[in-house]
Amino acid sequence: MKMITAKNLSKVFGGFKAVDAISFEVEPGEIFGFLGANGAGKTTAMRMLCGLSRPSSGEATVAGFDVYRQQEQIKRAIGYMSQKFSLYDDLTITENIRFYAGIYGKPGRFIKEKTSALLRELHLETEADKRVGSLPLGWKQKLAFSVAIFHEPQLVFLDEPTGGVDPITRREFWNLIYAAAEKGITVFVTTHYMDEAEYCNRVSIMVDGRIEALDTPAGLKQHYSAASMNDVFLQLARKATRSAD
Amino acid sequence: MKQFKAFVRKEFYHILRDRRTLIILLGMPVVQILIFGFALSNEVGNARFVVLDPAQDPATTQIITQLDASRYFDYAGSCRTYREIEERFRREGIKLAVVFPPSFNQELQHLHTAQIQLVTDASDPNTATTLSNYASAVINDYQARTNAVAPLPYTILPVTRMLYNPQLKAAYNFVPGVMAMVLMLVCTMMTAITIVKEKETGTMEVMLVSPVQPLKIVLAKAVPYLLLSLVNVVTILLLSVYALEVPVRGSIPLLLLESGLFIVASLSIGLLISTATGSQQTAMFLSLLGMFLPTVLLSGFMFPIENMPWLLQQVSHIVPAKWFYQVVQSIMIKGKGLDGIWKETGILLGMTVVFLLLSIKNFKIRLA
Incomplete structure (x- = not known):
């Protein structure tokens, strides 16, 4: 089973084709990079896959479920972390974990055991009862990611998860992503950082609502005879006629 | 759940x-x-009032005493002329003046009716209305009680009963x-x-x-x-x-x-x-x-x-x-x-x- 399949998936707002008939597949256990300039349609595409937005046309399945008819099943199968912050500043670390695990209906014992394991893993045992608002941004993001996969989803969507943090923290964040992938969680990630694109198993690059390229980072570099993913991206993004929003 | x-x-x-x-x-x-x-609150308590009372007969004195006794008003002395009333309004912040006609008691006795003028400071209309209502109520009350014992009723005034909120x-x-x-x-x-x-x-x-x-x-x-x-x-x-x-x-x-x-x-x-x-x-x-x-x-x-x-x-x-x-x-x-x-x-x-x-x-x- 493919983790995600999309066939001619489109989203039209009025006369504007935000997402224009994209087709791609994501394998289970893969780290799939979803790249594109601002306004290229990444977020809209991702929102359709998460069930936050109804596609205008085309087909798509997520974790084997249809995005039109089986949104409830999809919601149970996925995790989600957005570029905007998704933890509550006025709640402690433990309370945040408990709340998010609670809305996925996880039993109390599961939450308790997993929380202490997670805090140990993140070296946050001493901070467990501190409010999230007092943590540095990098820690918050790592915590937000851990919370997004706390309920053990098959697939996690990350929307520009590393915005605004330093390279070292980003590297640490990617270690968490690798660890999640090793546990079998498929990762679907949008990013602006081309060094991060190199960490992905495969990447797609969106330009003006369409997927212009999709391959492994090595494959893409070879095809566009570029030295880095940055060069690949620039070559493709230059073709864009749509301006960033 | x-x-x-x-x-x-x-x-x-x-x-x-x-x-x-x-x-x-x-x-x-x-x-x-x-x-x-x-x-x-636009309720008023202890508003000071002056009196212009050329008659100074038993009826006017009783009315003044009764006003003074109510918890809304305090007697602040008498005046001899309208001009004096105006001055005291300005200088002392008097809230109400009660003006009796020169022959109040006689009028009551012989004509069976008499008028009392209530002067209020209407620059604050709400308070002014409230005060004149209160004063009228006190006067009506006086009248009702006097009429009850008098052999001949002086006059019959419409009595406003304030439903539900008699004390306003x-x-x-x-x-x-x-x-x-x-x-x-x-x-x-x-x-x-x-x-x-x-x-x-x-x-x-x-x-x-x-x-x-x-x-x-x-x-x-x-x-x-x-x-x-x-x-x-x-x-x-x-x-x-x-x-x-x-x-x-x-x-x-x-x-x-x-x-x-x-x-x-x-x-x-x-x-x-x-x-x-x-x-x-x-x-x-x-x-x-x-x-x-x-x-x-x-x-x-x-x-x-x-x-x-x-x-x-x-x-x-x-x-x-x-x-x-x-x-x-x-x-x-x-x-x-x-x-x-x-x-x-x-x-x-x-x-x-x-x-x-x-x-x-x-x-x-x-x-x-």
Whole structure:
């Protein structure tokens, strides 16, 4: 089973084709990079896959479920972390974990055991009862990611998860992503950082609502005879006629 | 159910952690009742009055003594001319002058009628009206008592009986008003703000991606504010009964039920506002301008609706607080039961259902 399949998936707002008939597949256990300039349609595409937005046309399945008819099943199968912050500043670390695990209906014992394991893993045992608002941004993001996969989803969507943090923290964040992938969680990630694109198993690059390229980072570099993913991206993004929003 | 519990617990954390807001929410009714009850009251006590009394006969002296004895007025001496009265108004802040004709007693005895002129400072029209009402009441009272013992009645004046509020206590009016105001503020504004806040910080998105039904998210938001509002209602009732001595003549359970209805109406308006806005400032602005101002201005507790232009009177019909105000007034002051307020209750119920349906529908549209 493919983790995600999309066939001619489109989203039209009025006369504007935000997402224009994209087709791609994501394998289970893969780290799939979803790249594109601002306004290229990444977020809209991702929102359709998460069930936050109804596609205008085309087909798509997520974790084997249809995005039109089986949104409830999809919601149970996925995790989600957005570029905007998704933890509550006025709640402690433990309370945040408990709340998010609670809305996925996880039993109390599961939450308790997993929380202490997670805090140990993140070296946050001493901070467990501190409010999230007092943590540095990098820690918050790592915590937000851990919370997004706390309920053990098959697939996690990350929307520009590393915005605004330093390279070292980003590297640490990617270690968490690798660890999640090793546990079998498929990762679907949008990013602006081309060094991060190199960490992905495969990447797609969106330009003006369409997927212009999709391959492994090595494959893409070879095809566009570029030295880095940055060069690949620039070559493709230059073709864009749509301006960033 | 487990999801719902997790949600409600989280909402309580939010409210309890934000100490400052919590203090404001719980303290607001207390402060408002105290301000309206003691500071802002247009009830007058110990207003100083002067007298122009060329006659100085037994009748005028008795009237003056009686005015002085009432707790609303204090005798501040006599004047000899109108000019002097005016001067004392200006210099000493005298509130009322009582002018007797030169032959007051004779007129009463022979013509069986006499006039007394009451001069008030109408630069503050509300106080002026209240004062002249009080003074007339004292004079009428005097007359009634004299007539009872006199062999021939002097004159018969129409006696105004002030129903329900014989002492013209202002507190009777504003307690229901403050209740409407506080509930509107807490329920509408706070619900709108907390929901919009989740949109702003992005936590709403995470919840919408989760398997929780949107209705549960919204209900969980409402629960703590519902409880908080009931606490406020009880506070207001206790304060008004024990501090302001405004009685609750009707049924208390009925009063609480009607308050519950108004709370649900306010909560659904808050929800409706939150579905229509994207920022906390806009939500606050909309709740203040759209709900709070009409509550204060058009519910009838500050300004009588009968005196408004036709158009505003029509507008006041769609202000939920107006109906709630009338309901509370009827139950508390007039002691009416459900049979006396079924119309107002029905209108409130209808409004609640409409707002609730609209907001839930709107909430779903936003998800598409």
